[in-house]
Amino acid sequence: MAKKPQLAFETRPWRDPSAKPFVRIRNVTKKFGDVLAVSDVSLDIYKSELFCLLGGSGSGKSTLLRMLAGFETPTSGIIEIDGQDMTAVPPYHRPVNMMFQSYALFPHMNVEQNIAYGLKRDNMPAGEIKDRVAELLTLVKLQDYGRRKPNQLSGGQRQRVALARSLAKRPKLLLLDEPLGALDKKLREETQFELVKIQESLGVTFIVVTHDQEEAMTLATRIGVMNQGEIAMIGEPTDIYEYPNSRFVAGFIGSVNMVEGIVTEDEPDHVRIRSAELGADIYVGHGVDCAPDQILWWAIRPEKMHLSREKPEGEQGANVTRGVVEDIAYLGDMSLYQVVLESGKRIRVSQTNSVRGNPHAITWDEPVYVSWAPDAGSVLTV
């Protein structure tokens, strides 16, 4: 469901060093008393992006969003939107609208009045307001619900009203605070799709705050992972997943096996790491910025490893280890194996169930070999 890339510079302006960012966040810090909520964050977001701020609770992602909306003023730093300094501009003068986590629909107004609220503030003629409201109701598929009060709507309908209301003024930038948080899983998946479609058709820049990594991966053109008020990593979903820059990012997104190791060979074209935890050497098929005897971490996703009964070749006498299958979780499309290595370390390996009802599948308590390709894992120094 992620956006299909067309031409790199057209759809991925962040790869173009000369592109002008639409939202510029420069060294923004926010303190609440002594508590540092957002710490020296710098971030560029480009036009028509769907940028996800991903982080756990208390990571500062909502505070950053609220500063963009104007509900909080940064303790220091600058926020620019479309080339204008917005740091001290009150919310009602910003070309920004927000969709609230609780939807914040006005309970004493019906759906139409809620959507028209912002338009009335702009003194738009009544006829135009009516047309715009009808257009938005069609967009969110609530044509027959215009006269209902918010409490006569289901959670999913309220969410759509909130979206329509925040889009009514055609903002240049739409902020969404946990937009799908209150929906159940099935509705959430449908709505994710809708949200991307609406965002693409309107070309509005979206900044979405979420704690749900799956949601971020699905929606975003780029993700900013936040941790303790700081940006831990910014990148496209594939970068974040496949090339995490730190143990935090690797562990936060998806499931991962992480082992400690020590560098035994440090060459420009390869690195060899000895890991007692893994009970094997790791041969990494590219150069890494490290030093011999340095202790570092190696992270690999469950699906990047392979299980076999016979000992595979391995790579340069490395990248193979042994263990016993302790547990299997059958997930239908794949099975997740928990393998206990000789060191006692448990790792997870997923295998696609490509053969129907495979009677020869590896089963409980079987001794197995676990192997991986030279570039399957990430070497992490922090």
Added chain:
Amino acid sequence: MSTIGSQLPPPRRLLPWKGLERRLRDVGISGRTLVIAAPAIWLTVFFLIPLGVVFAISLATKQFGRPPYSPLLTTEGGTVQLTLHLSNYVKLITDPLYVAAYLSSIRIALISTVITLIIGFPMAYAIARAPEKWRNVLLMLVILPFWTSFLLRVYALTGFMRGNGVINQFLGLFGIEPLVMMQTDFAVYVGIVYSYLPFMILPLYTTLVKLDTSLLEASADLGSRPWQTFLSITLPLSIPGIVAGSMLVFIPAIGEFVIPSLLGGPETLMIGRVLWDEFFSATNWPRAAAVAVAMLVVVVIPIVLLQKAQDAVVEKGK
């Protein structure tokens, strides 16, 4: 062996109400009936019956003696005769004094309510938006005057407003002539607003504290300046509190007796004072009773109307 054990009676526990409950149940009275009956009996004995007595007296005429009104039921030659006098009610309508007193009471109560609302709303809003740890302290300060006698507080106001009172002494420092405040309608307004302000603040506070701040943020986000947000979001959503607070001020203010007699002048005409005069000065119990019944009607009608309006608002909010 176990059968012997089971034949032993269970240990007796001291639950005296159990026996009472059983006996009541034998007569067909359950705990549920009791719970409903208790307040019903209370209301009947201490509210409905006295009200009936007052209504009955209002249909008698004044006479000298004890009690100072004519009996409704008389027995004459073996026939029971019921005599109802409507003259008191006729008098209420025909005598301009009563009509003027009612109108004046409503006017004073209405103006006081509006002033209380204007003063109380910002206070309630400030308390509701204060940091959580301060809210209870601030509410405490609002309630604190209740710990002193109402009479004493009203009386203390005279100390402020009389000719050589605190205010005039203060103004005297700047060479300003003393103001006449006592025995005027102004003093009555001050008294009512001062005394009933907490009744306005408390219900307003409870609605305002529940007001979701994200609604105010959403309004600002959609382009509303603070005053527009106040008019289109805060005010409509606090209507239940405004209605409740206004009723709590308006209704007792209409029948107020202490404040107009202590602070008001001879021209401050309020129905509570008229009633007092009829009862104690003129010893005209039937007339006083009729005034009281009429006042009840005057008060009940706005309550019912406001209740209806409030229900409509709640219904619409659903």
